[in-house]
Amino acid sequence: MRLPVVSHRRPTRPGLTRGVRATVLSAAVATAATALGSAPASASPEDTHETAEEAVDRLYTEAERATERYNGALEDLGRQRERIARAQDAAARTQEDVNQLRASLGSMAGAQYRSGGIDPAVALLLSSDPDTFLDRAAALDRAGERRAVTLSKLRRAQRRIAQSRAEAAGALAAMERDRAAVARHKRTVEARLDRARQLLRALPGTERPDPGRASRSVSPVTPTGDAPGSARGLAALMAARQALGRPYVWGAGGPAGFDCSGLMQWAYAQAGVALPRTSQAQRYAGRMVPLSQALPGDLVAYRADASHIGMYAGNGQVIHAPYPGASVRYDPVGMMPVSSVTRV
Template identity: 75%
Template sequence: MVSHRRSTQPGRGRGVRVTVLSAAAATAAATLTGAPASADPKDTREGAKAAVDRLYGEAEQATERYNEAGERVDRLRGEADRAQDATARGQERVNLMRNELGAMAGAQYRSGAIDPALALLLSSDPDTYLERAAVLDRVGARQAMTLDRLRQAQRKVAQTRAEATRALAGLERDRAALTRHKRTVEAKLRQARQLLNSLPPEERADFDRASRSGRDGAPDLSGVAPGSPRAMAAVAAVHQALGKPYVWGANGPSGFDCSGLMQWAYAQAGVTLPRTSQAQRYAGRMVSLSQAQPGDLVAYRADASHIGMYVGNGQVIHAPYPGAPVRYDPVGMMPVSSVTRI
């Protein structure tokens, strides 16, 4: 963590204000980090900044779980809709076959069907009788086939109805998980904001510049070329997102979280990526960091809870955390867990 120097501007009133704010930061940091409130102010402030960074990391992990649950909700909603449509179509077929069988039974009743042997004895025209008997046989066979199809259709309706019921139950479970993850994210971000707000203004500004090695301005990317046409299109798109705000759970175009930015950028290149950073790391071929090319996805931390896009000359573009817009940062800003070529 980069150390931050105190301002040396004179003025007793300002010194008192900084002392009070630093004391507030010490108290907040002690609450979150377990450090005693009487600890060295510099150590306490550094502990507060480390706690903010940790909270942002935990919020990011919860955001990815939120995104994953949201993806499952969308998938289950589609499955439930398809199963319900199939159930309705199957029930319609069942009703048509029932009507057909009812018409057959009514026709037989109206014809006064009698024992075929007795009908043959009474018939004055055996040839006509035999023709009619053949027709009756065909009707009977058709009736049997209709009954068989009806039984199969009823089984299919029962199966699709059960599938719809399971999908809807899963949908409700994942909606509940979505709500839990949302509350977790909001709680972590609220804690981080409270802790940041307890720091003096100049230290808050220093934290934003120093956290994750953020830098001002664009790095020199002259002469850097992506490895494929789709990577080139994704890199062009991700550059368009520079300066857009971090919005947790968002995948553009006006705001992004880390994996939402990667998904959006590659969508502009006609490539569909999964929603979460953990799934995105397996969406292509893994390469070593030394082989990274523009357009490659760089996942961070052992659990791949953060992700950015390599754009060349040791730089990535990513959506860092709330309050920090989409920006350039050194590829080594955090421990790299994998590099994936799409």
């Protein structure tokens, strides 16, 4: 099945002459240029209008890329917290061993003190019963061996504690770096979305891009779309269908709202499959197949950097969370350049 190339150029509204239309668009784009600092002064009204609409798409794309970096940084932050918890638990358990070993050594030292700690050669000379002394000496040797073993265990335990504490300190430093990365990516997303909103507000209402439109970079594709997918792929697809109409919320993983990778992770979790959080990692969560062989439930990654992802739903469509202001919906699988198709 070949999908038609969709044009998003809007027809001229009746009732507006070309001169009036040019004046309206020029004023809108001048305001948008102030917000973005990017509209060329020499462009024609029609060209400037296209540039404004493309700028919104570009800003949403940049925001989505930053969102995936934000998601990845959050995932790293979670891993660092787990590392710290494991290291702290290991140090606490080893400390208990150290306390027991120290108590054992204290008991040995006390017994030796109570025995007088006399040099064995002197004790042998003073003993009235050499056979009994030799038996006691052998017992003392064994006690000395036990003490040496206990000391060795104590040293090893102390080294483990030092290693666990060093690992916890390293994880703590990494966690602080991850926190800074999360905050940085969040600011980037918010800035991109704010600029896109400024640009949209600068356009006349009738000239604003339709929130229900697909991407303008439509490409023809020929997936089969008829064969059934795997059991878990179909279960994930059923879950994704339940999310239709729920809003795009950047950084969200459901169930009230989703970003693109959050929807895929949530849908597959309902099918009992744990996907990684980011779209870049999700594209490697299974076996890659050609787009022409896509089956319902397969993950479809977009753009060369896999900064957007959806789920193939059959009939040449995907379910995905598109961008801010839009809801989870169906769109043509060729709405953007497809970079990979993954069967989980």
